[in-house]
Amino acid sequence: MADQAKAFKRLTEAEALRALYIDFEGEKDREPVLLGVHRRGRGARPFVQQDVLDETFATVAGSSLTLHAVIAKVVIRAESRDRRIVAWSEHELDVVRTLADDDPALVARFEARFGNARGIAERWRNKCHAGDKPADGRLVEYLALIGYAVPDEAAAGRVGETIRILRDRLERGLPLTAVQQRRWDDLLEHNRHDCAGMRRVCLRAAREMEAAEAG
Secondary structure (H helix, E strand, O other): OHHHHHHOOOOOHHHHHHOEEEEEEOOOOOOOOEEEEEEEOOOOOEEEEEEEOOHHHHHHHOOOOOHHHHHHHHHHHHHHOOOOEEEOOOHHHHHHHOOOOOOHHHHHHHHHHEEEHHHHHHHHHHHHOHHHOOOOOOHHHHHHHOOOOOOHHHOOOOHHHHHHHHHHHHHOOOOOOHHHHHHHHHHHHHHHHHHHHHHHHHHHHHHHHHHHHHO
């Protein structure tokens, strides 16, 4: 168990290159509405698969899936190509663990491949960038450290508010206004950049950590 906890915060460059980077979006203390999964597409082109997990938002996305179905899909994809599953913190792991009563085997398979990107980034920061540490452990601070630019419309801070506004509208059976649709599109873009930016941080961290340890 101790070895597994240690592995949560370690990632080789080869693992970082192949990994699936996941990010839930939702409101605090509620089940997530969306899961984004970043993986390599054809060639080197990145791709983020986004699945809605809340039936209320199915009309916006065109469909919705259960948390179990989405996590099973992620785990099968990871196992088929021997990939790690990486999230910025253990929040995603805690969400998956809510499935333990229904499918403990699936949770165990997810845990066996899980990596904590923030833990990886903090080890890299302490070893390679001790004089230029981010102010806190937020992903946005690490994106700034590596010079990853996030468009204004994809910036953090509006996800919970956006979901509350849209949920109220959709639960009343009303279509989204043009402004509300734009907010949904911005939320999707935010999720894409969280996944893609996390991958960029992990690749940089793994590469520099391996070089430092080899030297």
